[in-house]
């Protein structure tokens with residue numbers, strides 16, 4: 402049984418994240434989408450909102466669950482008995498940071514392996530940060546996030562469309 406975790410802030414979940422969830426869930430037996438409860442980070446959506454948004458989008462995927470975690474990822478992985486970390490690589494700029502995290506996690510627990518999926522081309526530019534920047538100016542989000550989240554994101558910026 403290969404249980405993997407796809408960790409991240411998901412603030413908010415983008416179509417790029419959904420692409421990684423769909424593709425990695427076909428590779429592993431069980432995929433846990435792990436939402437980081439990072440109190441130091443000023444997030445647009447609360448932890449509960451982020452978890453429930455991902456649940457809405459993954460409801461019909463039988464081997465995908467969603468949960469949140471605090472603290473070190475490797476500690477949480479021990480708790481849920483996951484051994485694989487899934488991350489998406491968009492461009493070479495992601496590589497150095499991702500390599501450091503993957504190697505640190507592997508040193509911390511040699512049973513933990515990180516697998517990287519290269520993002521689909523149409524999402525290679527996309528990040529939650531860019532979505533937030535775009536949304537804050539009332540930009541069109543249809544190509545960036547699941548349609549059902551668009552109004553919820555604008556609401557955070559008091560924008561009515």
Ligand code: PNS
Pocket residue numbers: 408409410411437472473474475502505506
């Ligand atoms: O979507 P993000 O914000 O790029 O995800 C980063 C994440 C959640 C994968 C990373 O910050 C993380 O795993 N944080 C938990 C603390 C930890 O274990 N850090 C890695 C060891 S240096």
